[in-house]
Structures are given as C-alpha cells and as structure tokens.
Amino acid sequence: DAGVIQSPRHEVTEMGQEVTLRCKPISGHNSLFWYRQTMMRGLELLIYFNNNVPIDDSGMPEDRFSAKMPNASFSTLKIQPSEPRDSAVYFCASSLGGRVNTGELFFGEGSRLTVL
Amino acid sequence: DAKTTQPNSMESNEEEPVHLPCNHSTISGTDYIHWYRQLPSQGPEYVIHGLTSNVNNRMASLAIAEDRKSSTLILHRATLRDAAVYYCIPQRTGGFKTIFGAGTRLFVKA
Numbered sequence: 386d387a388g389v390i391q392s393p394r395h396e397v398t399e400m401g402q403e404v405t406l407r408c409k410p411i412s413g414h415n416s417l418f419w420y421r422q423t424m425m426r427g428l429e430l431l432i433y434f435n436n437n438v439p440i441d442d443s444g445m446p447e448d449r450f451s452a453k454m455p456n457a458s459f460s461t462l463k464i465q466p467s468e469p470r471d472s473a474v475y476f477c478a479s480s481l482g483g484r485v486n487t488g489e490l491f492f493g494e495g496s497r498l499t500v501l
Numbered sequence: 502d503a504k505t506t507q508p509n510s511m512e513s514n515e516e517e518p519v520h521l522p523c524n525h526s527t528i529s530g531t532d533y534i535h536w537y538r539q540l541p542s543q544g545p546e547y548v549i550h551g552l553t554s555n556v557n558n559r560m561a562s563l564a565i566a567e568d569r570k571s572s573t574l575i576l577h578r579a580t581l582r583d584a585a586v587y588y589c590i591p592q593r594t595g596g597f598k599t600i601f602g603a604g605t606r607l608f609v610k611a
Contacts, residue, residue, distance in 0.1 A: 389544075418599070420601075427601060427602070427603055427604075428545070428601035430598060430599070430600060430601075433598065441598065476544045476545075478544070478545075488533070488535065488592045488593075488599060489535070489547045489550065490537075490545070490547065490599055491547070492544030492545050492546065493544055494543065494544055495543075495544050
C-alpha cells in the first residue's frame with residue numbers, strides 16, 4: 386500500500402499567486418482530511434470529506450481557501466491569492482470512516498508551502 | 502469536543518520505560534481515546550486507541566483509568582527514534598473530526 390500521497394512536497398511562490406496542493410488517499414478509504422501545521426497554531430483541521438462530500442469546512446481560514454474532492458481517489462486544496470501568512474505545512478489524511486469505524490487517520494508526508 | 506491536558510514536554514533515557522499522561526476529564530461515554538505521534542519532519546502517525554480496557558500493540562500500551570478521565574501511553578523501552586510529539590485525542594466512534602492539541606514533546610537521551 387502506497388499510503389497517502391501528497392504533491393508537491395515543497396512549493397515556493399510569491400504573494401498573490403495561486404497555489405494548488407494535491408492528495409491521493411489510500412484506496413478504499415472514504416474520509417479525507419486537510420490539516421495545516423504552523424509553529425504558532427499547531428495542527429489545525431481545515432476541512433474534511435466523507436464519500437467525496439464536504440462535511441465540515443469550518444476550519445477553512447477564509448474565502449481564499451477552497452477544497453474539492455471530485456472522486457474517491459483525488460482531492461485538491463487551493464489558495465487564491467496566496468499570502469505570506471499561508472506559509473505552513475499542509476497535511477492530507479484519509480480514514481476508513483463509517484459508523485463503526487474508530488477513526489484512525491493515515492497521514493501523507495505533507496506539502497511545505499512558502500509564500501514570499 | 503472533549504478537552505485534553507498533556508505536559509508540554511517530557512524527557513526519558515534510552516531503553517527506559519516512558520509514561521505519557523493525558524487528562525480528558527470531559528470525555529463522553531462513547532469517545533475512544535486515540536494516541537498519535539509526530540516524528541520530526543513527518544506527518545502524524547497512529548499509535549494506539551482504546552475505550553475502557555487497557556490495550557497493547559507492537560508500538561505501545563495504553564492504560565485507561567477506570568473513570569476514563571485520564572489515560573497513560575506507555576513506551577516500554579524508549580529508543581532515540583521515539584523522540585516525537587505525542588498527541589492524546591478523544592474520538593467519537595464514527596466521528597470524523599480529529600482535533601489535535603499541543604501534545605507532549607518527548608526527548609530521549611542516549
């Protein structure tokens with residue numbers, strides 16, 4: 386099993402540019418999560434999907450952030466326009482989900498974003 | 502969501518046991534207790550979880566207080582590779598929101 390795959394691993398961009406982060410969850414997992422990690426705020430849950438449907442996006446910081454899950458094997462997190470304060474490591478995680486599942490998450494290696 | 506309290510940091514010697522405490526006094530009756538750890542420059546990884554009984558796996562043991570208001574993650578013989586941030590997280594069965602607190606940073610001395 387390849388695990389959760391994220392790309393790019395590193396991204397350096399200039400303020401105002403659009404950034405797209407990508408995630409491929411573990412095959413068969415039906416829940417997907419996007420987290421952001423900074424030194425100041427720790428690990429923050431941005432949004433999560435169940436069966437490709439966004440369930441809770443209350444953690445998305447503002448309208449500049451959007452996330453999609455067009456199918457069970459792919460999700461994107463987009464920032465447009467990007468700002469220096471968006472610099473962070475963005476993690477994607479997947480889980481089996483479901484009523485009887487106890488919810489263990491499997492994380493990708495993260496995408497480190499630097500906005501200059 | 503149940504709140505958790507963990508020490509900011511702990512230190513251990515290599516090959517000695519480590520007991521990482523977590524207070525979760527507001528936990529609900531159906532919440533499992535999950536532990537994750539995050540090694541440097543990596544994403545968090547699942548360690549162990551339990552509901553009421555003590556649990557063991559190849560990585561660690563989890564001791565849960567009888568009133569479920571606290572739990573302890575036990576690493577039986579710490580290695581340098583166990584140096585990480587350890588997170589204790591109450592998680593509702595079938596619940597999807599896994600909220601990470603600040604965790605405990607474990608330092609392991611050779």
